[in-house]
Amino acid sequence: MAWENRTGVGLYYTRSRRVNGRIVREYIGQGPIAELAHQTDIEKRLEREAERKAIEAVQRRDAELDRKLDSFVELSNAVTSGLLILAGYHQHKRGNWRMSNERVND
Amino acid sequence: MSESMTKPDRATNDLFGNVRKANSGDQNAIAALRTELDGANGNAIIGVCGDLAFQAEESLLVAMLGEQEGAKTCVREKMKQMRKELGRDESSALERILIERIVATWLDLHFAELVCNQWQGGSIPEAKYKQHRIDRSHKRHLSAIKVLATVRKMGLSMMVDIKAAIHIPQTPQESMESQANRFAAVERWN
Numbered sequence: 001m002a003w004e005n006r007t008g009v010g011l012y013y014t015r016s017r018r019v020n021g022r023i024v025r026e027y028i029g030q031g032p033i034a035e036l037a038h039q040t041d042i043e044k045r046l047e048r049e050a051e052r053k054a055i056e057a058v059q060r061r062d063a064e065l066d067r068k069l070d071s072f073v074e075l076s077n078a079v080t081s082g083l084l085i086l087a088g089y090h091q092h093k094r095g096n097w098r099m100s101n102e103r104v105n106d
Numbered sequence: 107m108s109e110s111m112t113k114p115d116r117a118t119n120d121l122f123g124n125v126r127k128a129n130s131g132d133q134n135a136i137a138a139l140r141t142e143l144d145g146a147n148g149n150a151i152i153g154v155c156g157d158l159a160f161q162a163e164e165s166l167l168v169a170m171l172g173e174q175e176g177a178k179t180c181v182r183e184k185m186k187q188m189r190k191e192l193g194r195d196e197s198s199a200l201e202r203i204l205i206e207r208i209v210a211t212w213l214d215l216h217f218a219e220l221v222c223n224q225w226q227g228g229s230i231p232e233a234k235y236k237q238h239r240i241d242r243s244h245k246r247h248l249s250a251i252k253v254l255a256t257v258r259k260m261g262l263s264m265m266v267d268i269k270a271a272i273h274i275p276q277t278p279q280e281s282m283e284s285q286a287n288r289f290a291a292v293e294r295w296n
Contacts, residue, residue, distance in 0.1 A: 055232055058221070061169060062239060068165050069214055072158035073246065075118055076207050078125050079151055080253055082139050083200060085128045089260070097256060 003038070013038055118154060152199050159206040163213055170217045185209050192254070204254040211247040218243040 003011045013034035015026045028037045081091065089097045121142050127135035141147065163185070171177045192205045222236040 051229065051232075055235065059235070065162070065165055065169055065214070065217075066242075068158070068162040069210060069246070072155060072162050072210060073207060073250070074122075075151070075155050075158060076203050077253070078118070078121050079143065079155060079203065080200065080257060081125045081129065082121060082143050084257075084260070085125065085136065086140055086143065087260070090129055090131070097260070 015041060118151060121151065149199075152203060155203045156206070159203070159210050162210050166210070166213045166217055170213075170220065181213070185213065188212065201254065201257060204250065204257060207250040208247070208254060211243065211250045215240070215243040215247045 002016075003013055006012050010030065011034075012030055013028040015028060015037065016023055017026065018024070028034045084091075084097055088100050090100050092098050120138070124135045124139045124142060128139050143151065167178050167181060171181065188209050189205055192208060194202055194205045197205060218236075218240045222240055225232065225236060228236070
């Protein structure tokens with residue numbers, strides 16, 4: 001959003017937006033209507049920023065919760081895998097657990 | 107390995123490495139794994155799991171319900187009921203950890219769905235984020251159920267003996283006590 005300075009005309013308010021990937025500039029004009037459009041645009045921008053900050057805060061909180069849960073999940077996975085290996089199994093290509101050959105032949 | 111790491115951290119880091127090597131048939135890693143998961147060492151690692159589970163569950167409860175102690179008590183009661191339904195009381199130490207994992211991931215999924223339902227009229231990126239979070243939690247929950255089913259199917263707890271009546275902490279006080287005991291135990295074996 002910008003006030004353009006036109007020679008001989010003075011400040012002229014314009015608004016740019018993206019339509020189907022292309023930038024389209026909308027000419028609003030001068031005077032009270034342009035001032036009102038400018039104020040509305042500022043308010044919308046502030047709203048979007050507040051929304052973005054709220055999402056970021058939620059993402060930060062979720063990342064912290066994920067970190068705690070993942071450390072528990074990873075350790076429990078390692079313990080389970082370790083015990084399965086000691087019991088004679090092996091994990092085939094990160095998939096199913098299979099009885100190792102030596103144990104099958106026993 | 108960094109000197110700033112605590113001994114339980116070192117023990118768990120070694121465990122990750124040994125599991126990877128042992129799975130590809132490395133006999134030395136299998137021997138190391140046996141030492142790590144047998145007796146007191148195994149108990150300490152299961153103890154670490156219990157503490158991590160407790161911390162994750164408590165953080166989720168605080169994020170979900172804040173200071174609403176009554177609501178937290180209700181959710182804790184539901185979690186207790188789930189543990190009972192999954193046969194916690196009759197299970198081995200390993201199964202108890204896996205049951206705890208199911209309960210913790212259920213709580214996480216429940217929280218993700220709650221946030222999604224409360225967050226009305228958001229933008230498309232918000233909606234995508236919420237959906238992604240639910241999908242991730244759902245995947246983690248299903249994986250937790252699958253691991254317990256695998257362990258039970260293979261009768262793993264019958265084959266491998268972790269000799270302990272592991273107590274998973276249920277209150278912050280118990281968590282602190284079990285952590286102190288574990289550190290003392292790790293000090294003794296090193």
